[in-house]
Amino acid sequence: MPVAALDHVNVRTTDIAGTLAFYRDVLGMEVVPAPGANDITRSGWVLDTAKRPIIHVGSAELNYPSDGTHPFTPANGSGAVHHVAIACTDAPDMRRRLEAAGLDVSENAIPSINMLQLFAVDPNGIMLEMNFRDL
Structure with a gap:
């Protein structure tokens, strides 16, 4: 099966500071800048x-x-x-499966972390980001 695990949940918000403070200060999680960012003013990863x-x-x-x-x-x-x-394996096979299902697929490569991403929307309108690491 090409799907190995849930990788992450992405939250887009107009309250970056408050949202990151909640995860850091209320839940005690570590917050770091996203790859390519120098700070957490516009985005952050919660570990x-x-x-x-x-x-x-x-x-x-x-x-x-x-x-x-x-x-x-x-x-x-x-x-x-x-x-x-x-988190997925076999990007070419996944792309074929998505396209065979008639889905629009977009792609994003992140060379700095050796990852390829495919994006598609499920039947409920939920966007899925399929991550292929160590390419």
Whole structure:
């Protein structure tokens, strides 16, 4: 099976400081800048105890690689969850499966962390980010 695990949840918000403070100060989680960022003013990764970034928090104003094909509208409640990310294997096979299902697929490469991302929307309108690491 090509899906190995849930990778992270992404929350896009107009309250970056308050959201990151909640995870850091209320839940006691570690917050670090996202790759390529020098601080947490526009985005941050919330780490689990194994130092894995399991919650990504980003400004609603940031441009995400998937915005061109799947525009984002800020919301509250569960609407603030932008996408669900899953760790996967075999990117070519996954792309074939998604396209065979008639889904629009967008792609983003992040060479600095050796990762390829595929984005598609499930039948319920939930965006999935499929991450392929160590390419």
